[in-house]
């Protein structure tokens with residue numbers, strides 16, 4: 001059994017923006033966590049390359065569409081490497097392999113008698129690559145997302161019989177775990193209750209697309225082709241019968257993580273297409289919110305777009321990840337505020353987690369010759385051990401239901417409690433009394449042990465910081481031993497040598 005998680009396949013009109021970075025980081029956290037608990041993860045990302053918008057962008061740039069796509073898809077790949085994203089598959093929808101899967105899929109859908117020729121009339125947004133339902137005053141109506149005029153289309157298209165699947169789709173979306181969060185689910189239930197209409201799956205005026213095998217002048221509608229990227233990604237090395245290979249190789253997806261603007265495609269059209277092809281539907285569609293900056297929508301015209309490349313080079317991976325994971329409740333909209341960012345990183349990572357490690361290591365250095373204190377045995381009745389156990393349990397429960405912000409807060413609260421434990425026990429006073437040495441040893445051991453667990457809990461959230469903490473504690477983490485087993489209290493080796501201290505996180509300045 002595999003655990004398949006996907007980011008959206010990003011449209012290659014531009015390099016990744018902060019929203020795509022956010023989505024991809026969230027998927028990365030979930031993928032890393034699932035690997036740690038022993039799942040066979042297939043983490044899929046990639047690019048969606050076809051369609052009228054790309055065709056026009058390429059014409060404006062005076063290059064071939066493929067040359068444009070090569071350039072942008074490479075930028076995406078490099079970006080995900082820079083952000084330390086642990087993806088397993090990167091799919092390009094312009095690949096030959098993908099085209100083969102689309103053709104095989106199309107044959108299946110045709111075999112279910114779900115394709116027919118019809119006429120498509122309506123107002124179209126090229127930005128969305130989507131028909132808008134009968135906007136009033138269409139001549140002056142602009143797409144609310146793209147703020148541009150719609151275009152009138154009247155052409156022969158192939159249609160998919162979505163209406164046939166009304167009841168089946170209702171049944172699927174009524175399952176409360178299929179669409180999350182609940183607000184998103186309600187939107188879709190509403191949409192579906194108005195009655196599903198067949199939708200067109202081909203175009204006659206778009207050359208930059210996959211040709212429809214039995215209709216020479218048609219290419220597949222970009223969404224029909226792009227959604228199948230999730231499937232073709234699984235069998236990315238296959239040749240013949242690739243669709244079959246994908247079905248046997250891990251399909252269906254366990255989670256499609258997407259922005260709320262493309263929910264309809266994933267939660268309605270896509271499941272119907274899959275049922276028609278005799279395939280399983282995804283288990284969950286998680287719709288996240290939009291990101292604003294200082295309370296304002298980000299946009300080129302407003303000149304307030306936050307460039308993720310600049311964030312990464314200025315602050316590094318861990319601070320940006322921590323902010324996006326902890327400050328945004330997955331499913332809700334999020335806001336990036338410069339001051340708040342600096343405050344959160346300084347409070348949580350520098351003052352709480354970084355400082356906890358620093359002060360404890362410096363005491364170990366001074367009093368125990370740069371070693372983990374040599375203790376007789378690990379006491380069974382121990383306040384910190386109890387607190388760590390509770391935090392670990394809560395953290396796992398939260399990650400199991402994708403409450404990433406709450407899981408992050410659980411790690412933070414263990415770090416706060418550990419600092420308090422140190423402050424309450426005041427080993428720097430006890431060390432002055434000769435007979436208190438065994439007690440001081442126990443206290444320092446406990447704090448180091450709790451810090452080790454904090455580092456392990458950070459592994460899916462902040463892999464780089466987690467590894468730095470581990471190194472400072474003498475590289476205790478062992479890949480070949482199940483991660484959950486290593487969350488048990490008391491595994492830090494008494495009397496083992498600690499390496500030279502090295503700061504794990506720097507404080508940020510607010511400009």
Ligand SMILES: [Zn+2]
Pocket residue numbers: 125126127128129143144145146147
């Ligand atoms: Zn639009």
